[in-house]
Amino acid sequence: MHALFPEIKPYAVHKMNVAEPHILHVEESGSPTGLPVLFLHGGPGGGCDENSARFFDPTIYRIITFDQRGCGKSTPYASLENNTTWDLVSDIEVIRQKLLIDQWVVFGGSWGSTLALAYAQAHSNRVLGLILRGIFLCRPSEIKWFYQEGASRLFPDFWEDYIAPIPINERNDLVQAFYKRLTSTDETIQLEVAKAWSGWEGRTITLVPNSKVSDTFLEPKKALAMARIECHYFMNNAHLEPNQLLNDMDKIAHIPGVIVHGRYDVICPLDNAWQLHKLWPNSELNIIGESGHSAFERGTADALIRATYNIAHRLLTQF
Template identity: 35%
Template sequence: MPTSDWPTTSACFNLRTPDGHCLHVRQCGPDSGEPWLVLHGGPGSGCAPSMAAWFDPLRHRAVLPDQRGAGRSRPAGTLRRNTVSALLADLEQLRMALGIARWGVVGGSWGAALALAYADRFPDAVSALVLRGTFLTGFDDVQALFNARGAGRDLLRGIGRRGEGFPAARGRLLVATDMLQPGTTVQKLNIARAWQRAEHRLLGLRPQARRQTWPEQLTLACKYQLQAHYLYRRAGLGKSALLRAAARIGARGLPVTLLHGQEDNVCRPGNALRLSAAIPHARLVWVPGGHLAVGEMAQALRAAISASAWSVGI
């Protein structure tokens, strides 16, 4: 996406990790503002300019890292040392590098799952959570994404005859993962396009009319390579582990706002109820619409971030 779409006051830097990754990080807002960490979805998607619009440019200091291998981070699409534990360590390294004592964390979909894991692992670093359309990383969540109907048909077309013996979603995901990792470039691009069609169907988006450039196709393959890597392994978390983490977060009384689209086909509304039960004091807001952070959901995010009252530590 064009750099010019970002606020003119934003600035970027690269954070090098001890194990050879280079994270692309963008900051928006004044250094003296209330610090907020933004965790993108995917996995593998990277941060988008629209995320900066959730914040008050005069009041908030938004920190938007592209996770390992995602977006503009390098090496692109790499699975080497790409685990949840590594992602969480990256976030702590970033917080300390910026001199931030505590920050609010906002995440959507996969980013919301990562936010829960981070707040559980580093409780003293987080002052508030705003979670949108949380993906709970359970086997049933992955199964629902790529069932035999709907989006699963698009993925099945991409893996061709190799997927015929795998009627279950996990089997199709296994084949897709195999083709995205050691497969040829043509195989990777074909499965990435099929995966994108499946994703667009789930999100209710129209297929892209414009033919993608070669760099765009390679970026897409990197994105879905990471996504397959995490989804097949349930991100190394799983639903029961995330709900236990949520219960520990709830016991500490951390301010939590849960936003969920009433017609979300990607992260089912039932999971919002499970999460709300694990964090009884959390504020659950049902928002008209689906999974994407657009329209009323974008407004709800702005309102939730603005309303989060917590002491700033920088």
Template identity: 35%
Template sequence: MPTSDWPTTSARINLRTPDGHCLHVRQCGRDSGEPWLVLHGGPGSGCAPSMAAWFDPLLHRAVLPDQRGAGRSRPAGTLRRNTVTALLADLEQLRVALGIERWGVVGGSWGAALALAYADRFPDAVSALVLRGAFLTGFDDVQALFNARGAGRDLLQSIDGRGEGFPAARGRLYVATDMLQLGTTVQKLNIARAWQRAEHRLLGLQPQARRQTWQQRMALVRKYRLQAHYLYRRAGLGKSALLRAAARIGARGLPVTLLHGREDNVCRPRNALRLSAAIPHARLVWVPGGHLAVGEMAKALGAAIRASAWSVGV
């Protein structure tokens, strides 16, 4: 059933945080349905309307927030008080504001890392995890994304050689973060355009044929400013810390489903194996295709959500 035909709630709210951020939140489904929190990737991407299609409108209540500075949240693209600690506090504030006792959490890529951190920090708030194409926030993961021989070539060229003296991917991220925040408008636009080309190459997408509007180009600047900010700092998490969090989650017996594309070039399949070792009871599902939540992966997400058996708390 198309989400536009849902005989249910489809509402948008703005959640104001104590420190001056305003989160855009979309809700879909029945108010009495099983509550699910959706954590988007990026960082900085925002929730897409297609994410609501993973849920059964007669059974679920889907909550889709844009994280700080991302999507329609404001102030857009800001790095001010934008840390993983703040993101986790926002999610807990949102849960309490909506009157939800416990919810399932589904996250993809960066959203999977944030979901693990949230379930570890607030164990009583989470009833199940569905993690797609998990990103483990290690420098080796970043290196695999942006290396001189691969997709990162576009990013390297866009900083005019200023990163040559820095070690590998971290140096490029350092320069990109600086320029996306303090550079001229032309420098910011060039970095964002190069980053998008690198991203499209990794995802196997064709370059955009249409000329982007000014608003679209500036939205990319804000998106990649956030992404560089988090990737350079390993999101304040790091792979070792995230795997320790996964092990604690595993020890509690929380229902966990791991979905990973067999041809995922963005978040390597070995990430799923590392998480599976840390959470031995987790159900690991290999899905044909790459990193994006489309096609078979979108079907697998819907099936995993429906199959998750947990006590509803509303």
């Protein structure tokens, strides 16, 4: 089994101005002359951390990580202004151009897989390969499954804590009810419902309960950004047309890709990855037994690291 690479310090840190009021925090680590790879974090609103660059061999890859609008070290924090999928796709192109990168590998998990597909379909000539984990296509059925009815039947105890801040008469549309409170002017209310929203995700992200993981989702700052930004996106179906990412797979069918998905992923069920793989002839699907949604479960982390080596070998032998 491959373990994550040791923590690494960035060799360059950038603050990039994009559409007002946003300033992105971007880091480069690994080999400055290596194969460029872009890491796209989840959420939306999850931000990067010290583990984000640890899937890549730093002697092979030039690793670019950035905090998407409104989260991590990007500013303003938890901002919903000018914050859509297509704003983020535009930001990725800004980063690529400013770092003088012609083409790169794109690596994304959960929401990061959504964004990676949207970016690749909009800029297919810039993507050398895709490594995607925990496929999320941001369709209304997927949002309903996790935030309204579906996963609730598997975790009724955790579900009860999730819906606790919402009055019974508003529970027929929980995303709307949370959004109303997450955009309230009362910061106390915002934080209360943010912890309920984010805590639900944290408690269901791994197959085997792991308090070290779930507790991080209750940290006030992280919870607020994730809950506000996720709910904002899901209220608008991430500004995607129904089934858009699957319908547009012909645009990127030629791009080599690896899909890694936990068999027991409750947040993003396996059929998302199955449907994507069926429409992507140049993809390899790795279904990981004894794994849920987290990138850091042992089998999933191993498969992702293997994928980074395989993609690098495939690409570097072409040039």
